[in-house]
């Protein structure tokens with residue numbers, strides 16, 4: 767009789783200890799899940815917070831942007847929608863804000879580290895875009911060339927300006 771009582775006592779102690787352990791960790795895990803989830807800025811991360819676009823486009827900037835593209839970008843980015851190493855540029859001004867595009871070009875490392883949209887691309891492409899060391903002016907010229915390319919290849923440009 768005494769033996770039965772003792773084993774019942776031991777079993778209940780075991781239950782109390784294991785339940786206690788489980789209860790202390792569960793709420794912490796739930797709290798962490800709620801406090802994370804960063805909100806993506808559609809302008810990206812970097813020095814470019816506002817871009818003024820002109821219409822009609824600036825021909826001299828398009829020419830300069832085209833030359834920079836051919837020298838520093840065309841090995842990895844095509845002008846149609848096809849991905850080679852990086853995504854094709856067609857339609858880029860319709861899916862990304864101009865500030866995001868320029869921050870991606872001039873602040874590449876930080877964008878790949880912290881911007882959710884850039885990180886998603888990195889997961890798809892499996893290779894880090896190297897910073898091409900463009901000045902803000904050069905990046906703006908490339909953006910103008912991308913606008914022209916979108917007009918020619920996608921039939922529409924600047925679709926993401928206010929996204």
Ligand code: HEC
Nearest residue numbers: 838839842851852853870871887888891893894895898908
């Ligand atoms: C060595 C290859 C390489 C070169 C050179 C390169 N890129 Fe990239 N680029 C990438 C890759 C790969 C990605 C996708 C993100 C990642 O995986 O790092 C990317 C992403 C981008 C994006 C975002 C595309 C989108 O669809 O949102 C822009 C904008 C961009 N690059 C601009 C440029 C410009 C402008 C140049 C030239 C000055 C350039 N890149 C040169 C490889 C390259």
